[in-house]
Amino acid sequence: MSAPVFLPPTSYDYVTVHKVQGETVTESSDVLAAEEPLEIRLGYGPAGQRQHRTLSITMRTPGHDFELAAGFLFTEGIIRSRQDLQGVIYCPDVEKEEERENVVRAELVPTASPDLPRLERHFYTSSSCGVCGKTSIEAVHAAACPVLPAAGPYVPAGVLHQLPERQRAAQDLFEQTGGLHAAALFSPEGELLLLREDVGRHNALDKVIGAALFQELLPLHNAVLLVSGRASFELVQKAAVAGIPVLAAVGAPSSLAVSAARDFGVTLCGFVRQNRYNIYCHDWRITKEL
Template sequence: MSKDEEIDSPPSSIAKVKVQKSDSKDISSDSVVVEEPLEIRLKQGDSEEQLGITMRTPGADLELAAGFLWGEGFLSNPSELIQVKVCADRSLTPRQRANVVIAEITQDAPKPPRSIERRFTMTSACGVCGSTNISDLHARGIKKVAPTKHSLSELAGMTALLDGRQAIFSKTGGLHAAALVNPEGKAVYVREDVGRHNAVDKIIGAALMAGDLPLSNWTVVVSGRVGYEIIQKSVAAGVSALVGVSAPTSLAIDLAHEFGLTLMAFARDGKAKQFLPS
């Protein structure tokens, strides 16, 4: 493929690169995960503005945008999301258009509780890039989630639901996965991304667009560390429990307790720790 053709192609989630091992002079190829910017635009009536730019792995971009809007309080009801679409500006190349999505919401959709000025300059790294404190969720009217009906042992085993569902990770070893498990214990939505918070936005966005919100007695499973933002997004969607493969942060534990979400971490080989407030 020529450079011009490459520019005009929609972004892929996997790229081929040349590598040289430290103990060899031979040059070979390897697969790496793609990280590219995605611009999210918000359209409300005749007004359209750039909401933010996030570094993400291409794929499920419409779901990512929808999930982000829900998690940040731009929507209070699924019916307020009119559509999410890829930019159709023909002055841009297909590659450029694929990196811009436009979310259209109704005129009566809520305004976020805090100013959005420069709030949504995002990266693929996990961290607080949106709402930054518990009071934001209370200001939005977010209530405590319903108690999970799953036992701790059932929750601890849910990371196994990611097995065989991480196609990009199996080829690159370089990104995170998130799953939404329904009340019957089935992983209905599984998505991958270089950013763990993006992966969570993708699964919540998928559920939103499918009409599954609120996610009472659903469980989020994440392949890595559990930070505040992962809990925030889950609570906003009504999720009852969250299971992480790695460690939680102190603020994540506090937020989970505040809203009644069951938090399990270090979930490996069918065992996990439930984290309770001190």
């Protein structure tokens, strides 16, 4: 399935601002990260009996929308592999022209059997709401979260120290706007594999996982994930579903994130910045090598 030929909206906007320094006021142009709603629709069912429904509405930074949708479907357990997904398109049948690039439809293959009760329980999600859009924490905890094997990769402490700087250096939109979260996949040796940016932490991670899904790289058993900001329960859950064994965050983890990481077998590190970090569970994957 091919997408219509039109470009997604820009990922940033220019505005005029008045900068005040002491008693001096100057007018200049500033760059803001764009934020627009993305409606994710789902198509499923056998040929001739296809059904379509809205699955989620999330606030996101435009760009990599198909990866965002695919990553969202995978981490929420609606698809199990790349083979379940026929394709993702921008919906041509929207009421308003300006909605065309803000509504996507993910089409499952005719043989895929989505869990319809799960679809009924899902979602209104937002980039800031975390698990509040779910029916219950228990339902999320039980949703397609395998316990990762007690195996590598083994990440040298010196490599972990270097990841925030490498992530920031690759954040093109952040350099323009200063207002975006990032999720980045690295090899255990510190090589940057994938990076995506968005106004929402969860969206940035869904984009990364969606990109890995399209490239048929899942499960990501030999990858290290670094996220900007704090580590929430939902980020740990998404990492576990994608098979990511090491999750590092620039900010603090929540208590529920630590509990989930412990249960799922994910090595969780927080406050990874300024040559320091905390390891909250499964510390054996982080070696003392500098």
